[in-house]
Amino acid sequence: MVKKQKKTGDYNIRVRVWVDKKNKPFLGLGRVILLEKIKKHGSINAAAKSIKMSYRQAWQLVKEMNECAKQPVIEKTIGGANGGGTVLTAYGEAVIKNFYTLQSKIQSFIEKDCNDFII
Amino acid sequence: MVKKQKKTGDYNIRVRVWVDKKNKPFLGLGRVILLEKIKKHGSINAAAKSIKMSYRQAWQLVKEMNECAKQPVIEKTIGGANGGGTVLTAYGEAVIKNFYTLQSKIQSFIEKDCNDFII
DNA sequence: ATTCATTATATAAATAAAAGCATAACCGAG
DNA sequence: CTCGGTTATGCTTTTATTTATATAATGAAT
Numbered sequence: 001m002v003k004k005q006k007k008t009g010d011y012n013i014r015v016r017v018w019v020d021k022k023n024k025p026f027l028g029l030g031r032v033i034l035l036e037k038i039k040k041h042g043s044i045n046a047a048a049k050s051i052k053m054s055y056r057q058a059w060q061l062v063k064e065m066n067e068c069a070k071q072p073v074i075e076k077t078i079g080g081a082n083g084g085g086t087v088l089t090a091y092g093e094a095v096i097k098n099f100y101t102l103q104s105k106i107q108s109f110i111e112k113d114c115n116d117f118i119i
Numbered sequence: 120m121v122k123k124q125k126k127t128g129d130y131n132i133r134v135r136v137w138v139d140k141k142n143k144p145f146l147g148l149g150r151v152i153l154l155e156k157i158k159k160h161g162s163i164n165a166a167a168k169s170i171k172m173s174y175r176q177a178w179q180l181v182k183e184m185n186e187c188a189k190q191p192v193i194e195k196t197i198g199g200a201n202g203g204g205t206v207l208t209a210y211g212e213a214v215i216k217n218f219y220t221l222q223s224k225i226q227s228f229i230e231k232d233c234n235d236f237i238i
Numbered sequence: 239a240t241t242c243a244t245t246a247t248a249t250a251a252a253t254a255a256a257a258g259c260a261t262a263a264c265c266g267a268g
Numbered sequence: 269c270t271c272g273g274t275t276a277t278g279c280t281t282t283t284a285t286t287t288a289t290a291t292a293a294t295g296a297a298t
């Protein structure tokens with residue numbers, strides 16, 4: 001959940017990034033990983049299990065994400081052959097990519113320009 | 120405890136910074152504020168009350184900080200005229216300053232170079 | 239010597255957060 | 269039309285975190 005940064009002497013800088021929409025949490029590393037697992041497993045249920053998260057929490061997180069996003073990040077179907085499932089939308093895919101880009105940018109900056117934290 | 124960042128469309132980027140020593144948390148915004156309150160009030164007790172934190176937690180935090188720091192960030196005295204107290208060292212003062220400098224640097228970078236988070 | 243407000247610390251209580259459970263609706267396949 | 273596995277959601281239980289309480293030690297001032 002938390003990325004390590006370049007060492008500065010004996011210390012190392014750690015940073016955590018979120019994207020909010022109107023003060024409501026939209027994206028964080030945990031949520032992004034959940035989206036990735038949904039893509040991989042095809043259901044909220046299986047995704048939650050794969051990261052030892054309760055289904056309820058996973059379901060609430062995707063609900064919040066969908067509420068914040070301009071377009072749905074996932075699409076769900078209830079019932080049917082395998083009971084239903086959830087797939088990541090192309091928009092959701094873009095969201096993941098952009099989040100990682102943002103995070104990498106910040107991390108790179110810290111590694112490059114914040115190694116003068118000597119105390 | 121959490122700093123707001125420049126808006127990028129309807130979204131805003133939020134970041135939280137910590138400094139660790141050998142994977143142990145050393146500094147975060149909460150701890151820095153606690154140090155500032157200790158400086159202001161002259162005791163862990165009064166500092167904790169001023170930010171509605173339990174004395175126990177405040178005491179543990181300064182203990183951890185002192186354990187991580189190369190030099191003590193505070194100096195305590197037990198007993199005496201007013202029962203004792205705690206003062207911030209010059210080193211602790213430098214620690215506060217450096218933390219804020221680090222945080223500002225990261226925030227400025229985000230405001231300047233991360234406003235392309237459009238999704 | 240007594241007092242007083244502090245540090246120091248263990249233990250208990252209270253709060254908050256997460257997980258678990260139960261139940262209903264859904265719908266393609268057999 | 270029943271079955272299976274999923275989403276959806278309220279309610280309960282458990283777990284984790286934080287705070288509160290209690291007690292001891294300290295030492296300058298009275």
